Amino acid sequence: MKQATRRRIGHAVSYIILLGAAFISLFPLFWTLSTSIKTRNDTFILPPKFFNFEATWKNYIAIFDTRGFGQIYLNTVVITLASTVLCVLISTLAAYSLARSPRFRSRRPLEMSMILVRAIPAIVIMVPLFTITSKLGVYDNHVALILMYAAVNVPFATWLMTSFVGQVPVTLEQSAAVDGAGRLQILWHVVLPLILPGMAATTIFVALLAWNEFLIPVMLAGNSAKTLPVFISGFISARNLDWGPMAAASSLAILPIAILTVLAQRWLISGLSSGAIKG
Amino acid sequence: MKAKGSIERQLARLAEALVVPSWVLILSVFALPILGALWLSFRNETLGAFAPPKFIGFENYTGALADPRFWESIRTTIWLTILGLLVQMPIGIGLAVILERNLRGAQVFRTILIIPMLLTPVAVGLMWRFMFDTDLGVINWALSGLGLDGPNWLGARWPAIWAVVIVDSWQSIPFIMLIVLAGLAGLPKGPAEAATIDGANAFQVFFYITLPALGPVILVILMIRIIDSLKMFDIIFIVTTRGGPGTATQTLGMLIYNTGFGFFQTSRAAALGILMVLMVLPVYWLWRRAAERG
Numbered sequence: 001m002k003q004a005t006r007r008r009i010g011h012a013v014s015y016i017i018l019l020g021a022a023f024i025s026l027f028p029l030f031w032t033l034s035t036s037i038k039t040r041n042d043t044f045i046l047p048p049k050f051f052n053f054e055a056t057w058k059n060y061i062a063i064f065d066t067r068g069f070g071q072i073y074l075n076t077v078v079i080t081l082a083s084t085v086l087c088v089l090i091s092t093l094a095a096y097s098l099a100r101s102p103r104f105r106s107r108r109p110l111e112m113s114m115i116l117v118r119a120i121p122a123i124v125i126m127v128p129l130f131t132i133t134s135k136l137g138v139y140d141n142h143v144a145l146i147l148m149y150a151a152v153n154v155p156f157a158t159w160l161m162t163s164f165v166g167q168v169p170v171t172l173e174q175s176a177a178v179d180g181a182g183r184l185q186i187l188w189h190v191v192l193p194l195i196l197p198g199m200a201a202t203t204i205f206v207a208l209l210a211w212n213e214f215l216i217p218v219m220l221a222g223n224s225a226k227t228l229p230v231f232i233s234g235f236i237s238a239r240n241l242d243w244g245p246m247a248a249a250s251s252l253a254i255l256p257i258a259i260l261t262v263l264a265q266r267w268l269i270s271g272l273s274s275g276a277i278k279g
Numbered sequence: 280m281k282a283k284g285s286i287e288r289q290l291a292r293l294a295e296a297l298v299v300p301s302w303v304l305i306l307s308v309f310a311l312p313i314l315g316a317l318w319l320s321f322r323n324e325t326l327g328a329f330a331p332p333k334f335i336g337f338e339n340y341t342g343a344l345a346d347p348r349f350w351e352s353i354r355t356t357i358w359l360t361i362l363g364l365l366v367q368m369p370i371g372i373g374l375a376v377i378l379e380r381n382l383r384g385a386q387v388f389r390t391i392l393i394i395p396m397l398l399t400p401v402a403v404g405l406m407w408r409f410m411f412d413t414d415l416g417v418i419n420w421a422l423s424g425l426g427l428d429g430p431n432w433l434g435a436r437w438p439a440i441w442a443v444v445i446v447d448s449w450q451s452i453p454f455i456m457l458i459v460l461a462g463l464a465g466l467p468k469g470p471a472e473a474a475t476i477d478g479a480n481a482f483q484v485f486f487y488i489t490l491p492a493l494g495p496v497i498l499v500i501l502m503i504r505i506i507d508s509l510k511m512f513d514i515i516f517i518v519t520t521r522g523g524p525g526t527a528t529q530t531l532g533m534l535i536y537n538t539g540f541g542f543f544q545t546s547r548a549a550a551l552g553i554l555m556v557l558m559v560l561p562v563y564w565l566w567r568r569a570a571e572r573g
Contacts, residue, residue, distance in 0.1 A: 010481070011382060014377045014380060014382055015382065017373075017374070017377055018374075018377060018378075018382075018384075018388045018392075021374055021388075021392055022388060022391045022392065024449070025391055025392050025394055025395050025449075025453075026391060026394065028395075028403055028406050028407060028410065028449070029394065029398070029403075031406060031409075031410060031417065032402070032403075032406045035406075035409070044415055045415075046415060046420055047420060048417050048420060089300075090300040090301055090304065091301070093297040093298070093300060093301070094297060094298045094300075094301040096294075096297055097293075097294035097295075097297045097298050098294075098298075100290065100294070101290045101291055101293070101294035103287075103291060104290075104291040104292075104294040104295050104298075105291075105295060106295060106298060106302065107294070110298055110301065110302065112567075113305050113309075113310075114305070115563060115566055115567070116309070116563060117305055117309050118506070119506050119559050119562060119563050119566065120309075120313075120555075120556055120559055121509055121510040121512070121532050121555060121559070122510070122512075123510075123512060123532045123535050123536055123552070123555075124313065124316060124535070124552035124553075124555050124556055125308070125309060125312035125313060125316065125552075126535075126536075126539070127316060127319070127535070127539040127545060127548045127549050127552060128312040128313070128315030128316045128319060128549060129308075129312045129315075130539075130540075131315065131319065131324075131545065132311070132312060132315060147304065147307075147308060148308050150304060151304040151305060151307075151308035151309065152308070154301055154304055154305065158301065177286070183289065183290070183293050184293075208397055211399065212398075212399045212400060212401075214400065214401050214512070214513045214516070215512050215513070218516075219540065228399075229399055229400075229401040229402070229513075232399075232401050232402055232405060233401050233405075233516065233517060235405065236405070236408075236517060236520050241409075243409050246405055246409075247406065247409075249402075250399070250402035250403075250405055250406055251402075253399040253401070253402045254398050254399055254402050254403070257397050257398055257399065258394065258398075260397075261390070261393070261394055261397055262390070265390050268393070268397075269389070269390075269393070269457070
């Protein structure tokens with residue numbers, strides 16, 4: 001009896017903590033979305049209006065009317081997709097090597113380089129990259145940005161993919177080899193189908209990281225390759241902070257992610273808890 | 280025997296070929312620029328200077344080390360790291376332990392709780408900034424409802440540092456929670472059950488059995504969080520407008536940005552970058568150790 005009571009109290013406390021944490025996790029998201037559909041007057045008022053305001057699309061219209069906004073959104077989508085595909089492909093190949101071949105000459109240097117790429121703050125390479133891209137004439141260039149985005153995410157994607165390749169039983173490959181299949185054939189016909197779910201999870205993650213990437217484009221993109229996070233950051237230098245449009249722009253960055261999270265949560269969580277240990 | 284050896288060699292050759300694209304990307308986007316930074320750091324390149332740049336030896340380094348702003352930025356970086364860890368580790372581990380109990384609805388809560396780590400830092404930073412507003416922000420409004428006088432969050436050093444810690448924690452706690460959750464799933468249930476039968480309460484089980492068993496996982500999290508604190512950029516850029524008020528939240532990373540892209544002292548910024556790489560190396564060494572042991 002006493003134990004049952006104690007357990008019930010334990011459950012109640014757990015739920016209170018979880019509800020509090022859920023509230024804190026979601027409130028800024030809710031506040032962004034609600035501010036994005038408020039009029040100016042309802043934004044700058046105390047006590048804050050949580051639900052009792054009149055919804056308006058004005059802020060979104062203001063954002064869409066901003067010159068170049070369509071281009072910015074398109075840039076973000078294109079750079080995200082292209083760099084993600086590139087990164088996942090390259091990382092899958094490297095992961096196959098790391099998972100299946102215990103001894104090849106550049107293995108240790110590669111492992112060490114990947115840790116360094118993950119550990120060294122990217123700001124360090126931005127100053128020289130700015131000089132280099134300017135000299136090469138690829139400052140503000142989509143392809144250059146795609147390569148750089150892919151590069152910064154290669155370690156994370158490789159670790160993730162290595163754990164997925166590692167889950168494929170080696171015996172499958174061995175029996176295919178006995179049957180006379182070549183190495184590339186095995187990779188394509190035996191391994192690839194089995195790691196497709198892992199590749200999907202990795203793709204989602206890398207796409208998220210690329211979508212959110214700020215440091216690279218804020219340094220190395222000018223007007224023609226500007227991305228959404230850079231556009232959003234531009235609001236802080238405005239003299240009059242205009243919170244409505246700012247929230248609308250933020251919502252346009254955040255909403256695709258929130259939807260993705262709900263749709264792909266199982267993959268997200270499996271990926272996060274397996275390979276994310278390192279990244 | 281001979282056949283096996285040749286297969287192994289064949290595999291090694293394939294492996295070598297498959298990592299070539301990774302090498303190309305890493306060398307061109309990372310190794311080359313770091314060498315570039317090294318080269319720049321021994322010159323006096325500034326944007327818009329009239330005199331042609333030349334080699335000046337270690338002047339950028341001695342100049343940086345003699346600059347109080349450098350040491351201030353190091354202190355700020357260390358404070359943000361320590362405060363962040365103190366806030367994030369207990370909360371992240373606590374939430375994981377609660378979720379691990381698998382109460383009804385735990386899955387839903389888990390999904391909700393990981394959302395912050397996925398959202399665009401720049402966008403959420405902006406929103407937190409709005410919420411931190413002294414007069415119209417919802418945070419100080421809520422505090423005043425509790426009878427508390429909220430600080431001028433972004434107007435003074437310590438409140439601004441705390442503001443950065445809060446936003447950073449909001450985004451990082453889910454990561455810690457998930458990794459601990461994965462660690463908990465891998466622990467054997469036996470010892471905890473035995474202790475419970477012997478009369479240990481939940482806290483004793485946690486502190487004497489679960490937490491020690493999580494040691495290696497926690498070590499890895501600590502390392503990653505330290506690295507990410509050193510890398511923290513987006514949130515500071517937005518929440519305190521690149522390290523403000525004044526230089527109150529200017530971390531080493533932000534100092535590099537402001538030196539290179541605010542004052543256009545390219546070479547000085549490159550030297551600061553090389554110093555930062557040197558500071559990361561001990562953490563890197565720890566990582567290797569942890570990876571080899573795991």
